[in-house]
Amino acid sequence: MIPFVLYFAAGVMSGYHVYTLLTLAVVGAPFDPLEFVSLAGSLALIVAAYWSLFRPHAAAKLALLASLATWCFYGPAIAHSLSRL
Amino acid sequence: MVLLWAGDCPLTKPVVSSLFGNLFSVTGMILPYLAIALLLIVTGYSAFVSFRQPRLDSESTWLFPAGTQRSARIGVAIFTVAILAGLTVWLTAGARHSGRHPSRFLIPEGYVGWVRVEFEVSGAPPVPLEGGEYQFKLPASGVLRTSSTEEFGWAKDRYFYYSGKETRPLPDSGAEGTRFIWGNINGEGSGVQGKRKYEEFFVGTEQQFKQHMMGEERGDTGAATTPSK
Numbered sequence: 583m584i585p586f587v588l589y590f591a592a593g594v595m596s597g598y599h600v601y602t603l604l605t606l607a608v609v610g611a612p613f614d615p616l617e618f619v620s621l622a623g624s625l626a627l628i629v630a631a632y633w634s635l636f637r638p639h640a641a642a643k644l645a646l647l648a649s650l651a652t653w654c655f656y657g658p659a660i661a662h663s664l665s666r667l
Numbered sequence: 668m669v670l671l672w673a674g675d676c677p678l679t680k681p682v683v684s685s686l687f688g689n690l691f692s693v694t695g696m697i698l699p700y701l702a703i704a705l706l707l708i709v710t711g712y713s714a715f716v717s718f719r720q721p722r723l724d725s726e727s728t729w730l731f732p733a734g735t736q737r738s739a740r741i742g743v744a745i746f747t748v749a750i751l752a753g754l755t756v757w758l759t760a761g762a763r764h765s766g767r768h769p770s771r772f773l774i775p776e777g778y779v780g781w782v783r784v785e786f787e788v789s790g791a792p793p794v795p796l797e798g799g800e801y802q803f804k805l806p807a808s809g810v811l812r813t814s815s816t817e818e819f820g821w822a823k824d825r826y827f828y829y830s831g832k833e834t835r836p837l838p839d840s841g842a843e844g845t846r847f848i849w850g851n852i853n854g855e856g857s858g859v860q861g862k863r864k865y866e867e868f869f870v871g872t873e874q875q876f877k878q879h880m881m882g883e884e885r886g887d888t889g890a891a892t893t894p895s896k
Contacts, residue, residue: 584730585712635743
């Protein structure tokens with residue numbers, strides 16, 4: 583159950599966060615195409631969570647790829663936030 | 668430009684705060700950090716599991732399970748159904764309350780600048796509802812105060828210049844050079860008269876809108892809400 587909880591929580595948290603940022607683009611907030619890559623990664627994390635119930639090792643590989651996709655947004659975002667400090 | 672938190676954006680900050688209020692300012696600030704912390708754990712965990720050679724004789728542990736018991740799978744299935752049912756109820760309830768009356772904004776002919784409608788102002792007249800549309804007739808100052816409450820939800824608003832009884836429509840979307848309504852925001856501000864809910868938008872061409880925005884960034888307050896006839 584640990585892999586399920588981890589992958590699911592990470593997928594939902596990061597997915598919801600990126601989704602809220604994307605919805606704010608409607609009112610003029612700047613957005614980056616990498617946010618879509620990150621959102622796809624979050625969805626893949628949720629898929630990996632369910633897959634981990636049946637094939638934990640294969641699901642871990644998918645989760646690794648998915649989390650790397652999610653970092654596509656968070657990596658530059660963290661770098662940008664740190665540069666503003 | 669990538670923003671970790673869209674509330675930092677000067678254009679969307681008032682919109683964000685009005686949309687989500689205190690809830691978003693608290694959970695919204697925690698959410699990115701929580702997501703990053705979980706992502707760090709998941710990346711490390713999944714990398715370790717992916718590159719770890721699974722041995723046939725290795726025991727299944729709680730941290731690295733070889734599989735999941737049937738009871739746990741049933742629990743996850745029940746959890747998933749509950750989540751989906753909750754989402755369906757929430758979205759259905761939200762869709763029922765998403766409508767509002769459309770608004771018809773009447774702006775003095777030739778007015779260029781920011782327009783502001785302040786709601787729930789005691790002593791101010793209510794906004795008339797005619798033909799299913801709220802009629803916001805703005806004075807030459809561009810600021811209208813009303814005792815009416817602001818409605819939220821989706822509706823198609825219309826914008827017009829008026830001169831006497833004559834009106835002409837102002838497009839709020841469309842091709843470059845034809846649009847006249849920009850930067851529509853709803854917010855809540857505090858001042859000496861207490862909290863005020865308001866709606867603001869800019870009337871003018873795209874070039875005039877950009878000039879006003881640049882003027883505000885430079886601190887040139889005279890650039891905002893300047894009627895020009």
